[in-house]
Amino acid sequence: MTHHYAYKLLLVSILCLSGCASLAQSSSYNTDTAYVGNSLRAGEAVESSDAKKALGYYQKAYTVARRVQYTKGYFEAVRLVAFVLNNVGRSDEAKAIARQALQQANADTSKRYKMICHAALAITAAKQGDLAEAIRQYEQTAGYVRALGRRDNEAVIYNNMAAIYQRQNLLDQAIAYNQKALAIRRALPNNDREIASSLFNIGAVYGIREDYRHETDYTLQALRLLKPERDVDMLMTVYNNLGYVYRSTNRYDSSFYYLNKALVLSQKMGMPAEEIRILSNLAANHLDKKHPASARPLLARARAIMDTLKPGLPEQQSWLVQMVNMSELLGDYRSAYRWLDQYRINKDSLTSLSIREQLETYDQTMRRAEAREKIAEKQTQIARLEADQRRQTTWLWIAGMAVLFLAVGGGLGWLYYRQRQKTAAAALLAAQQEQELTAIRSELAGQQKERTRISKEMHDDLGASMTAIGLLSEVAKTRVDAQAVPEVGKISEISAAMVTSMNEIIWSLNTRNDSLNGLIAYIRVYAREFIDNTSLTLKIEAQESPDEVMIRGVDRRNVFLTVKEALNNVVKHAQATEVTLRMHPLANPIQGGIFQVDICDNGRGFDPTSVAHANRNGLTNMQLRMDESGGSCSVESTEMGTCVKVRFPY
């Protein structure tokens, strides 16, 4: 079956080249170049909101730069003028300007100028539908961009070429060029979003081929690189396409899952057109499963949005298709016929009219805006003349009043100024304090973020690799003679130990574990597991804290590692048969309390004052750790055994 409501988006980027800087020669030339630079900047500032106004600025810059032969400004203006002219449907003019500029660029040595002209010609050709020409021009552009070393722009060009090949239905080339862009983007740092967009585009091309296996692979890869806080727009598109792909492969659970996610995002971002399409897609799923009753409310909701808003034809089409399907399923052929009719009418106008319509509206609004501007200019002229007259007659009177005001105002101003100075000083102080506070807060937040990031990265990459090593060595053990190759067993042991210690670090980094009772349980579990693997017997006497007590990660880690070291010493050096672990939170009635941990064995004991002993047993290390957390660690040892006492005030 074909899904002719296909809502698939392609992410095409805009070639973005750095702005222009002015060159200084003579003074009048200098003002002209400054004017060109300012006009271009002013145009760029409004381009996204008002293309027509931007075009005005660019054209002024273009004319002036050409007149004074300010080469750099001229080519920048060519780039921007051509781009906007194309966007407002005046590609013929864009082409003429770019052609002319190319002649001049060919007489120049600058690669940049040639690149600008070819890029402008490429965009123009693509707009005019001369796709072969667009490819030729893009290839030229790519050559110059490569020579200039702008890898990011090179990727954008390949991306656009891929889009053109896709339009020509040359899907192999489209994939190849998307892959080229992907390779470049992978080599650039901090480029997840761009990489994701390339992956997504490749997936979309496979989708056209109905190679849904590849489309899913690439789209899921893209999904993994997107960040929910940064890429909401792309996420919505990705979710929607996944919903579409899974529907095409009759996997409705997954399809519903992703479409619902897309729906939430479209509502969150306030994009009603997308919402209509997603609702229609969801309805399509229900209709495929012969559940018209579930589809009906979704389509009604889409209808409600369409009634308040006037969506574009493509959105209406996606909705109409599902209305046809639903009516058919319900056996209401009269309605089905009616919706189908409307769909056909829309389709005709969509293919033949929509482009022309769009261009016409552009043209009309431009002309209307021009006329408005002319009238406004006249009005300001008249207003200026009238104002001049009025100013002359009132001038003397104003002068008299001004003297009076100055005298009174001066006196009041001085008083006010003194008052202002006082409040300003106070305000400044407050502002400084506020700023310091904010700085501290944001630093703390940054540290927290960094902690989370590090722990996540360790978690994802190192942990997975170590686990894989451990498992592979287990597999190896079953295949070789483990006795003959003891190293295999060793590898497995080491990797398990590494995962364990990483686990401990992650435990201490996770703020959700910041509780004293959690720490007590954690130590208990660890001690039980550790001692049960030895010949020793372990006795545990533990109390929980009656109150919820917070303990910072670094302190938790210090206490835990100190206890761990103490247990390790018992096993390694004490020659004991029994070890007792006591944990008591001693709450202070006024504030805080002390967490006491004693680790006592019945071993041979040692001289804790001897330096050699202290170093060997890591005692110094344990004391340093507890000092760092504002606690203590002391050792009492006799021939009857040793007690390590760890104290941590909270």
Add this chain to the structure above:
Amino acid sequence: MNTPIIVAIVEDKDDIRQSLAILVNGADGFVCKQTYVNAEDALDDLTRYPVDVVLMDIDLPGMNGIECVRLLKPRHPDMQFMMCTIYDEEEKVFEALKAGANSFILKRSSPARLLDAIRELHDGGSPMSSSIARKVVGSFFNVPAPAEAERNTELDILTPREREILGRLSKGYSHKEVADELFVSPTTVRKHIFNIYEKLQVHTKVAAVNKYLNRTNL
């Protein structure tokens, strides 16, 4: 010879998935013919061809393991899910337990332990760590429970024995310590834990319904 336990594995990392499959297939009494690289594939295939036990990774590309369990469990209530994690990710594990999983294991566990765990789960037994126990306690006792009269099922109340076990586990007791103190076998403790998870799943649904109907304070 008993019929073998049929196992499926959902895991995106090739090395880990293949190794686990080899280890499971290499052991007597276990068969693993279904492995999946993502939740979407698993969801589709396991709906049609259910197995006894599913080893489910939590962090999968696209749909995660928790969502997958949430969708699959109601379709095949007898299919058991064991969540596999690299670390003790108790938040995620707890979410999975509420969604319908009945067990969890660290991927680095030795093959013997892994196979024991699968067999145990198949026989209706589960492990529980102290941090998970703390969360289960919080979920049962901190959220206002439905009023006595409104309880139409015994399933969302824990028995005194289950409470005893839960309390000790949350303090860091091992399964063996709990068993010794309560004069039962560790297997019995694990059966109780399995039941606690079942009740947790029901309780989660009841709490959600109550929240929805805004009746928690009645």
